[in-house]
Amino acid sequence: MTYPTLALLGAVIALAAGLVAWGLAAARRTPTLAVTGASRRHWIAVAITVGALFILTAIFDNVMIGLGLFTYAPEFLLGISVGLAPIEDFSYPLAGAVLLPALWVLLARGGADRQRAFSQLVLSSRPVSWINTAYPFGAAYLLTTREIDWLLVLGFLYFLIPYNLAMYGINDVFDYESDIANPRKGGIEGALLHPRLHRATLWAAALTNIPFLLVLGLAGGPATWLALAVSVFAVIAYSAKGLRFKERPFLDSITSSTHFVSPAVVGLTLAGAEFTMPLVLTLAAFFLWGMAAHAFGAIQDIGPDREGGIHSVATVIGARSTVRFALVLWLLAGVAMLFTPWPGPLAAIIVVPYLVNCAPWWNVTDETSGRTNIAWRRFIWLNFFSGALATLILITEWTPA
Structure with a gap:
């Protein structure tokens, strides 16, 4: 799959989802979601967001490419660019800016309860910490290959959101009783998931993780399989009943650290890196x-x-x-x-x-x-x-x- 195909496919899917969500919401003909009301403000907000993300993408892409941090294989590009930044790079901010608000509007059709449930799922994944797992993967893979390809994009997206939903969501489900007494819960440091959301959280974690794991596993070899297995096991073992590594002193810190180092190891194995002594010391x-x-x-x-x-x-x-x-x-x-x-x-x-x-x-x-x-x-x-x-x-x- 070429880079333009991958990038444009994501943008088309996001735009389609946005149009469907807007159409369904508008069809209700309610004062809050009428075409002349909230839906118009919705698209104005989306347009402003897209514009801001485009500007930031153009600035930082040009800086990083100009400094030689990474390159693109010319044969996989359309050949259109904004300065040094290929036009394909702008599909990702477009997709994100359209898809996420569209999903929120679509959830509005289910009422406030569905929106609250969705917001709790997002909160349980600790959005403020998403980058802490995606960055190690992206940096390890990019600095080994020095190219942006579909594996980099796929792996980065996986370790950005689904991986964190599994890691923190499973934790919030099995720690609910102790979290009730914890004043930190209910904000950026973790959701206080109501028991009625526990099953949905576990299903969401499984359904969002398994497809990514299968593709990443198929793209790699035995070393990648081992790295992914260790990573997933650490995520589950830390919180799940019967294992609960978080309740085993010192093993809890070792397992938690594995959550953040294993994405880097996955990236290195996928990129075919050689594990030299300097690299081992860094890890x-x-x-x-x-x-x-x-x-x-x-x-x-x-x-x-x-x-x-x-x-x-x-x-x-x-x-x-x-x-x-x-x-x-x-x-x-x-x-x-x-x-x-x-x-x-x-x-x-x-x-x-x-x-x-x-x-x-x-x-x-x-x-x-x-x-x-x-x-x-x-x-x-x-x-x-x-x-x-x-x-x-x-x-x-x-x-x-």
Whole structure:
């Protein structure tokens, strides 16, 4: 399948879905969805969104292509471009900007209950954290192949949304009883899924994951199959009854870190990367970072977890020891990067903000552990800053001299 075919197919499907949803909504002839009312505002909002995304796509595509971060195979392109950016790249923001609002309008036909159910499903996938799993896959695959192809797009989309719906949705289903006592739930840090949505969440996770897994598995070899198997097993084992790795101290941090490192390994195996010592050290540093992140995040839940009978690394060794454990892991992650070829050592700087964010809680107690949520909320946004630094380092590495 050529790149134009893949890109245009996605845009056509999204546009068709948008038109169908708009037509169904307009057919109701209700004041809220009449053609002259909300539906007109709907399309104005879509047009503004598409325009903004087109501008951003043109800017960042031209910058990244100009710096030599990636290239396109000319024989797979239509040959039309905006500066250096191929016209096909603009199909993705178009598809997203049309499809998502159209889906919301279509759900309106089922009433407020259906819209609320859909919003809870989306919330349970932690949209603010989608990029944390998609980025490792995309970076690993792109930096190995240095080309954008259908596998990159498919894998990125999978690890962006369906993978997170499975990982966090399954967690919200099986953690419902303890989540009731957790004040963090019900916002960007996780949904408080009503029991009537549990079955739907599990079905949605299965139906959105299986097709992607089959295609990615068929496109790869035994190494990809193993990486995907480990990734999916870690997602299920962390929360599902009978396994519940999240209740096995230290194994909980290892499993959580696997959630974020395994997408990178999948990308590397799909791209046919050679696992050299510098690459292994980079993955090890990433893994240590993931373990530190999980351990530090568990501190704020010591109270609710103990009330719910959930054992974690933080409930077992205590808040103070867990803070120090996380600090050591982040420090080791930075040290590991110092032994990679240039510009890898620059990445050691990335752990500094996490150390600064965590260190003030050196003497936190179990009784005051809930206050670390302040630092955890900063941690969520620090990930975007760290991703920007990592991107700059990657650009430095791949920019021709």
